[in-house]
Amino acid sequence: MTQPLSIRCNRADPRCDKCAAAGAQCAYLPRKQRTIRRRALHDRDILQEILRRLERLEDHCRLSQNVTDEVESHRSISVDSETISSSESSATDSPQSAQSPTGQAIVQGLLARVKDDRIRSRLQSHVFCAIDKVGSHFFENHRCMRAMDAAIAGIEQLETTPPDPSPLCIPKETAKKWINQYFNNYQFEGFRIPLERDFVLAMPDLIDSPHVQLDATSQIIYYNVLFQSFMLDSEEVEGRGRTVQALCGKCLKLSEEWLGHMQNTTADLFAAFMMMSVTLESCDSDLSWKIFKAACPVARALGYFSVDEDRHYPHRKPPLAGDSQHEEIERNRMRFEFWHILRTESHFRLSFGKPPIIAGGSWAVNFPDPTITGVDHESTRFIQIHFLASMRLTIVTMRYLDIMATNPDPHTADYNDTMDGLVAEVQKIMSDWNPEELLSSTTNRIDTWFCVDILFSSYKMLIVFYQSKPSHRDSHRLPYHTVDIARKSLLMSRSLMETTPRPYWGISLVLLHQSIPLYVLCYDILGCYDREDVAADVALITWFDDYVEVASKDRAELKAISLVVREMTRACQEVLGH
Numbered sequence: 195m196t197q198p199l200s201i202r203c204n205r206a207d208p209r210c211d212k213c214a215a216a217g218a219q220c221a222y223l224p225r226k227q228r229t230i231r232r233r234a235l236h237d238r239d240i241l242q243e244i245l246r247r248l249e250r251l252e253d254h255c256r257l258s259q260n261v262t263d264e265v266e267s268h269r270s271i272s273v274d275s276e277t278i279s280s281s282e283s284s285a286t287d288s289p290q291s292a293q294s295p296t297g298q299a300i301v302q303g304l305l306a307r308v309k310d311d312r313i314r315s316r317l318q319s320h321v322f323c324a325i326d327k328v329g330s331h332f333f334e335n336h337r338c339m340r341a342m343d344a345a346i347a348g349i350e351q352l353e354t355t356p357p358d359p360s361p362l363c364i365p366k367e368t369a370k371k372w373i374n375q376y377f378n379n380y381q382f383e384g385f386r387i388p389l390e391r392d393f394v395l396a397m398p399d400l401i402d403s404p405h406v407q408l409d410a411t412s413q414i415i416y417y418n419v420l421f422q423s424f425m426l427d428s429e430e431v432e433g434r435g436r437t438v439q440a441l442c443g444k445c446l447k448l449s450e451e452w453l454g455h456m457q458n459t460t461a462d463l464f465a466a467f468m469m470m471s472v473t474l475e476s477c478d479s480d481l482s483w484k485i486f487k488a489a490c491p492v493a494r495a496l497g498y499f500s501v502d503e504d505r506h507y508p509h510r511k512p513p514l515a516g517d518s519q520h521e522e523i524e525r526n527r528m529r530f531e532f533w534h535i536l537r538t539e540s541h542f543r544l545s546f547g548k549p550p551i552i553a554g555g556s557w558a559v560n561f562p563d564p565t566i567t568g569v570d571h572e573s574t575r576f577i578q579i580h581f582l583a584s585m586r587l588t589i590v591t592m593r594y595l596d597i598m599a600t601n602p603d604p605h606t607a608d609y610n611d612t613m614d615g616l617v618a619e620v621q622k623i624m625s626d627w628n629p630e631e632l633l634s635s636t637t638n639r640i641d642t643w644f645c646v647d648i649l650f651s652s653y654k655m656l657i658v659f660y661q662s663k664p665s666h667r668d669s670h671r672l673p674y675h676t677v678d679i680a681r682k683s684l685l686m687s688r689s690l691m692e693t694t695p696r697p698y699w700g701i702s703l704v705l706l707h708q709s710i711p712l713y714v715l716c717y718d719i720l721g722c723y724d725r726e727d728v729a730a731d732v733a734l735i736t737w738f739d740d741y742v743e744v745a746s747k748d749r750a751e752l753k754a755i756s757l758v759v760r761e762m763t764r765a766c767q768e769v770l771g772h
Contacts (some may be wrong), residue, residue, distance in 0.1 A: 237734050270766045276707045292326050292667055297333040304346050312478075313754045317349075319479040319546045321758050324709035326547075327658050328717050330668050337720040341765040345758040352753055355749075362440040364420065372423035379426070379640055382577050383523065383566035384530040389415055390463045407470055411465050412453035417444045418468035421475075424744040425700055426639050435748035438700070442476045445469060449481065458495035465678040466492070467531075470538065475702045486538060487551060498532045499557040501525050522568075528561035530581065544658065545706060550599070561585070576636065580644035583627045587651050590619045594659065604664045618657045624652050639694070646690065650707035652682035657710055670721060677718045680711035684734050690740065698700040701745045701752060704738070712738055712759070719766045732766045739763035 248597055308314040325332050333339055377391045386393075389412065397416045400406045408416075422440040423430070433435060449469065456462050466489035473482035493499060502525075535552075542548040564578035565571070594616055601608050629649040634643045660676045661667050687708055691699050704712075712735070719731055742759045746752035 245462070288708075292330050292332045293660075294334065297330060300333040300339065300650075304342060307346050308349055308754075310352075312751075313349060313352065313354075315480050316477050316751070316754055317758070320477060320705050320709060320755055323545065323547045325713050327661055327710050328690055328713050329661060329666075329672060332713075332717055335670075335717065335721055337765050337769075338717060338762075340763040342758070345761040348757045348761070349754045352757075353374070353750070362444055364437070369398045369420055370395055372383045372420050372427065375427065376423045377417045379423075379638075382574055383527050385464070385467060385534075386527070387415065387419070388459075388464050394419060410448045410455065411459075412463050414445055414448050414452055414465045414469060415461065417448075418465070418472060421445070421472060422468075433748070435745070438475070439749050442472050445472045446476060446478070446481070447483070449473075453485070453488055455575070456492065458492050460496065463489060463492050463496060463498075474558075474706065475700050477755060479542075479699065483542055483546070483548050486542065490535070490551060493532065493535060493755070496528075497526050498535065499559065501528045501532065502560045503558040513536050520566075524568060526562040529543070529559050530564070530566060532557070532559045533561070533581075533585055533588070536592070538586060540588050540591040540595060541706070544591055544655075550595070576632070576641035576644045579627060579632065580648060580760065583623055583648045584651065586619065586623050587648070587655065588618055591655060594655075594662075598662070603677050604662070610663060611633050611660055613663050617656060620655050620659070624649075642694075643692070645694075646703070647707075649686065650683060650703075652708055653679050654710055657714060672714065672718050672721070676714060680714035680718075681731065681734070683711040684708060684715060684738065688734065688737055701749075703743065704745075705755070708738070713762070716762045716766055719769055729770060731771055735763050 305314055305317065305322075308317060333342070341545040359466060373391070373394050377387075377394075380387070394416060396406070397412070400408060400418075401413070408463060421438075424441065452462075452465065452469075456466075466485050469485050470489075471483045473479070473485065539550065551580050562581075564581045565574065572579075596613065627648065629645050629652070633642065633649065636645055656679050657676055660673065660679075666673050666676060687703070715731055715735060719728055719735070722728075739759050742752070742756050746756040
């Protein structure tokens with residue numbers, strides 16, 4: 195009996211044309227589809243791949259072009275969370291100290307002398323985490339050690355009972371002026387306030403009414419609107435420090451009730467975004483971190499972590515019915531805000547030594563079109579630039595943090611090459627966007643903030659990456675380029691603060707961006723005091739000491755930080771015989 199012709203074919207049903215023409219029967223079932231193996235974070239080229247995706251987004255969204263091609267109307271770029279953030283990072287891991295064993299013992303001894311938990315936490319986050327990025331022998335320098343010992347002695351004498359917050363006495367007309375300024379200045383679709391202007395304008399009267407009880411979320415948003423507008427208001431206000439303390443104090447007082455009743459609403463998520471700024475201005479990074487951790491589950495419940503889950507994993511979630519323009523704008527807004535959530539986590543990890551809490555594989559969110567609406571407008575130019583540049587910096591930061599979380603052997607050629615590669619990426623970002631030149635073209639304070647954030651973040655990252663190399667970190671003398679970058683950062687900061695109203699900058703800019711450069715320059719002065727240009731550097735340190743001293747006036751929460759800066763400055767001045 196003649197056997198039917200059998201050939202290897204993967205199309206048993208329906209049969210392919212060749213099988214039908216030959217009268218053949220498929221003898222094999224279709225091959226089993228192989229599972230695609232996702233590449234782990236340690237793959238050599240992953241950083242370059244992700245950065246290339248962002249560069250493609252920059253090309254699509256080039257601000258000088260008008261993109262009219264209908265095919266390219268959706269301009270988000272696909273991103274897989276598993277290629278960026280390690281799913282193996284433990285949320286309980288503590289960052290390993292870069293200090294020598296002697297230095298670590300000294301730090302623990304200094305902190306043990308501080309009995310107030312809140313002050314000890316502030317010192318850990320805002321002083322010792324920054325010093326940890328400077329060098330491993332900081333506390334083996336006897337001049338540095340004497341300065342820190344004197345600072346702790348002063349801190350031991352501080353009043354440990356928190357003072358009663360200053361009463362908030364803001365005239366209703368002033369409050370309404372600040373509210374209008376806020377709504378006039380913040381017109382971008384990203385981070386839209388979830389309350390209507392008319393309602394917020396009515397709140398000064400509603401809060402005073404005995405017949406109205408406003409929820410904590412609405413009050414927090416209201417006081418934060420006042421705080422942000424106040425910080426940008428150039429008009430002279432008597433007792434600025436007391437006003438800042440009163441506004442921050444009001445928000446902090448509401449925070450416990452608010453956190454206890456936090457719900458999965460856009461209003462609560464927006465309140466969390468705003469509260470993180472207020473708590474950092476209040477020098478309370480631990481509360482800021484607590485709020486961030488509470489905000490992440492809210493964002494996840496609202497869909498921020500799964501905006502593009504239907505596109506990454508079609509089997510998990512059906513696509514939205516009819517992606518209308520409104521729905522795509524909403525997707526873009528959520529993408530924009532989610533990527534800032536990722537960036538915030540990297541800030542906490544890099545600046546304050548907090549552990550990772552957003553695991554790889556836990557989100558599926560593409561890069562957004564930075565315009566949100568798809569329409570370029572000159573008024574949002576700097577916001578778009580800030581997003582593109584800051585996200586590239588964020589990816590580089592995340593790469594660094596995840597590398598360091600594996601406790602790599604720093605005494606290898608691969609490690610050295612990796613650090614050089616990270617430095618090169620930051621330098622390329624600075625070259626591509628030239629934030630110093632952009633800064634000179636800004637016409638309002640909000641745009642200035644965006645440029646400053648890019649510039650100072652880049653400076654800080656360069657210092658951290660340089661000092662992560664053992665040849666630099668373990669040296670008793672800092673390399674020239676580390677000191678030079680720190681000096682540039684401080685000089686630029688001083689220039690900006692001197693040419694704009696001082697109060698508008700607050701203290702959070704110094705704590706977040708200038709702490710590391712400040713301690714780098716102090717360490718270099720105290721370790722290499724015989725160099726010729728030391729007088730100019732001491733003058734620069736002295737200026738920052740004066741700035742922190744003024745900022746801490748009427749603000750008890752800043753006194754401990756101010757004492758550390760003061761004693762380090764005095765030690766530097768003694769080098770010149772002051």
